[in-house]
Amino acid sequence: MTAKPLISAKGLSVHFLVGKGVLGRKAVLKAVNDINLDIPKGAFFGLVGESGSGKTTLGRAMLQAAPISEGTITFDDGSGPIDVAGLQKQALKNYRKKAQLIFQDPYAALSPRMTVRDIIAEPLEVMKITRTRAETDMRVREIAAMCRLNVEHLRRFPHAFSGGQRQRISIARALVASPSFLVADESVAALDVSIQADILNLLKSLQKDLGLTFLFISHDLSVVAHTCDHVAVMYLGRLVETAPTRTLFNNPHHPYTRALLSAVPSLDPDDRGKGEKLEGEIPSPIAPPPGCKFHTRCRFVQDRCKREEPALRQMGENHFAACHFAKELVGK
C-alpha cells in the first residue's frame, strides 16, 4: 500500500465475555483476534466474511464502539495520529466528528419519532458544530441534496419513506458532520436489488466528491467486487486474505476465499453445481479449532494446519494470505 494509511490496526483483538458467569466461569468469545490492517486514505476498503467472522465487531472497534482488548488503532488524517483505543471524553467526541457509521437496517436506524430534518440535524446539535438553527438548517439541506434526498421532504417522518430513501437519510446523517472515515456495515444488505445499485453508486460518488475513506463491510462478494478497490477476507476473527480487488477475485490464494467465490450462485443457468463446495459450518467462535481456523472445512488440510496457525504472508504486490500452502495450492 503506497498511500499513507488513514486508519491502521496493529494486533487488534476484541474479546467478549459470554454466558452466565455465576461461578466466574465465563467463556471468552474472540470476535476479533490479532488483526493487522491498514486502510489507506481515500480507499473503498471491503471487509468480507460470513456471519460470526467478526467483521462487524472489527468495524465497530474502529469507531471505538466495541471494547478493544488488545492492540492499537491509529487514525491519522494529517492532523497528527490519534490513538483510537485510548480516547476519552472530549478527544473521543472530536474523533466522532471524523469517523461515523452507516447502519444495515434502514428501518431500525432512524427514530420513528423524529422528522428527517431532526434526524439529520442531531449530530450537528450533539457535537455543537453549528451555532444557530438557520446554520443547522442550511447544513442539513446541503447534505440532504448531496445524498439526493428531496429537500421538500425534510418535514416528513421516516414512515413516509421506502428502504432506499431511508438508507439515504441514514447516509446523510453519517455525513452531516463531515467525517473523513466511514464504516458502512452491510449498508445495502437489507435493500432490494434494484435499489441496492443506486445506494452503491451514491456511496461511490460521495467518496469521490468528498474524498472519503470507506470501510465497507459485507457478506456479499459480488457487491464488494463491484464497489471496493481493496478487499480483506475474515474467518473466525482472523484475516485470511487481503489483496486489491482484482487480484483477489482473479487469483484467490486462500482456500477459504476460493470456496467463498465458488459458492456465489452464478447467473448462468448452464453453470450449475460446479466449483468447490464447502462442507460443514463455521465453528463457534467460543471454541475455535486449534491451528488454522479454517482447517475443519478445508479441502487441502494437512497435519501442519491442525497444529500451527499460519501468519499472513505476502503473495504478491499488496496481496497477503494466511495459509501454509497458499503458493502450492494456486491452480489446483
Place this chain on the structure above:
Amino acid sequence: MSAPLIDVQNLNIRFHTDEGLITAVDDVSFHLNPGEILGLVGESGSGKSVTAKALMKLNAANAVIGDKTRLLLNYKDQRIDIAKLKKPKELLIARGGAISMIFQEPMASFAPAITIGAQMVEQLRIHDKSLSNAGAKDISIDMLNRVGISDATKRFEQYAFELSGGMRQRAMIAMALSTQPALLIADEPTTALDVTIQAQVIDLMKDLVRDFGMAIIFITHDLGVIAQTADRVAVMYLGRIVETGTVRDVIRSPQHPYTIGLLNALPKLDDLDAPLTPVPGDIPSPLDRPTGCVFHTRCPQVIAGRCASAVPQLHRIKDEHAAACFATEVEPA
C-alpha cells in the same frame, strides 16, 4: 400433456387495512407440473410470499381473495380448488398433505418447547392417523438422515435452538418433506444463510427434487439462486407477473424492462467492469399503486399515454416465454 399439479388462475388478493383495501396480488396465473421447480422472483412488495401463502390458505385474516380466483390442485386423482376449502379438516390437504412450506427463518417453524422429533412425529400422525409412534419416528429419522443431518437419532431428541443455522434449515426441510408432499413451497429458504451454507442447501433441494419427484415453488429475490435452481421463472412486480418463461430465456434474453433493469442492477462476479445500473426511482408504496402498467413509474421505455392507462397482459414471445409489456409487444397483426 398431463394435467398440471397446480394451476393458479386469476389469483387476486387484497388486504383490509386502516388505510383502505390494498392490492397485494393482482390477477396472477401460473401452473406447475410435477417434478418442476418454478422460481418466483421479486423484490419487497412484489406479492411473491402472499401468493405462496395463498396456496396453503395461510394469509392473514384481513386478506380478501378475489371471486374469480381458482387454485386448482390435482392430487391423487382428485381435483381440488384450494380457494374454496374452509373446514380445518379439508385444509389439511393444502397444509402439509399435498403442499408443504419452508421458510426463511427456520426457528419460526419449530415450536420452541418440544423436540424436533416430537414435532415431526406429531405432524406425521396428523396426516396419517394409522401411523404408529414408532413408525413415525422411523420415518422422521430416515428423513433427517436423508437431508444430510449427521447423527439423526441424536438430533431427533434435540430442540431446534440447539442446532446451528444450516442444520435447522435442513431439519425444517426434513420436516416439510416427511409427509411426502407433491409440492414444496420454499419461501426465501437461503436468504438468511451464508453463501457457503446456501450452496449446500441449494444442492440438497435439487437432490430432493430428483429423488422424490416433487415440485417446488422457489421464492427468492436473488436471481442467482433462481438461475441455479429453477426450471421456469416468473418475475413479479407489485403483485403482477411481468415476465415468465424458462430460466434460460428469462435470464439470457429478458424482455420486460423490469427484468432487464433487475439484471443490470445486479453486481456480477464474472464481469467486474460492468457498471451497476439501478432501476430508477423507488418501489411505490402499496398505498400508491400505479394505474395501468404497475412498472410505468420507473420504466425507461414507458410509452406516453398508454402505459399509465392500460394494463398490459402477458403475451407470448416464444414457447413458454411471455412478458407483460406494451413496449416489447410485437405489433398486433
Place this chain on the structure above:
Amino acid sequence: MFFRKKKTASKEDYFTASHRQLIWQRFKSKRTALIAGWFLITFILMGLFAPFLSPYNPTAAGRNENYTNGAPQIPQFCDDAGCSWRPFIHGVERYRGADTNFRWVTRQTEERNYLTFLPSDGWAWHVGKFNLNLPGERFDIRAPGIEFTTHLFGVQDGYIHFFGTDASGKDILSRTFHAIRVSLAVGTIGVFISFVLALVIGGISGYFGGWVDSGIQAFTDSIRVIPTIPLFMALAAFVPDGWTAEQRFFFISLILGLLGWTTLARRIRTHILAERNADYVLAAQLCGASSGHVIRRHLLPSFTSYIIVDLVISFPYMVLSETALSFIGLGLKDPVNSLGVMLQNVSKVDVLLNYQWYFIPVPIFVAIVLAFVLVGDGLRDAADPYSEVNK
C-alpha cells in the same frame, strides 16, 4: 383536477404526521373505542362536576327525612288534572292514621312540584376548599375556596329523587355522582403513585441493566407475589376506627399505588431495554451524545405513548380494586360515597326484594370500567400497528 390535488395534500399530511398523530388517526378509526371514549369523557366530567350535578348533599346533611327508601321519581308532563309544558313531580308527605294501622307511610299528594333548572338556592359546594389537619393546630392549612349554591336542576319546593333515596333518605343520584368522583380520584391517585414508582424503578432497571436490573427484578417479583386479600385484611385491622373518611381515602389510594406499580415497571423496563439497543440510539451515541440526551431525545419520547396506554389500561384495575376493597368492607365505609360503597349497599336482601333502585349505580359502574378497558385496548392497538397483521 381538483380532487387529485386534494388527495396529494392529504398524503403529505400523512407523511408529515408524527408518531402521536398516527396513533390518534388509527384510534379514531376504531369505532368501539371512540364511543367508549365519549362515555369515558362523560363520566370524567360527571365526576369533576359532581357537586354541580347533584341536587342534594350526598351526605347525611342532605337527606330527605320524609322520603326514606323512596322510589325513583320520574318527572311527568301530565296527570289527572291535565297536562303542563313544564315537567313536574307530585309532592310526598308522611302520614299515619287508622287506615295504615298507625304506621308511618309515605304517600303522594296531588300537589304539583315543578322542575327548575339552575336553581341558586341549593346546598353549598366549594371550589378550591382545602383543609389539612396536621398535628398541632397552628400547622393546619385551611383554604376557604369559593362557595357556590347553584345546581343543574332542582324542584320548586322540597326534593326530587331521580334514582330514589336510601334508608336514611340520601339522594342516590347525588351519591352516584359523588361515588364516581371519589372512585376516579382514588384511581387517579393510585395510578399516579404507581406510575411514578414504575417510571423510576423500571427506568433505572432498564437503563442500567446488569446486577442493578437483577436486584430490582427480584424486588419487583417479591412485591408481585404478596397475596393481596390477606394483606388487605391485615391492613383493615390496622386502620383505626377513628380515621376520617379523607384519611381512609388517602390510605386506600396509597396502598393501591404501592402494590400496583409492578406490571407497569416491568413494561417500562422491557421497553427501555429494547429501545436502548436500537440502532438509532447507537447512532446518537456514536455522535458523542450523553446519557441525558439519549434519554431525553430517544428513550422518553419512544415510550410516552405506551405509558399513556398503560395508564389507561391500569386505571380500571385501580377502580376495581377500590370497589372490591370497599365491597368487602375493608375500604371506604358507608357515609363516604364511592362505587364500592354503593355496590356494598346493594348486597342486602332487603334491597334485593324491595328497593331495587339501589341497583342503578351498578350498571354505571360497569360502564365506567368497560369504557376504560375499551379505550385502553383501542389505544394499545393504535399505538402498536403490528398488533394486526397488515402485510
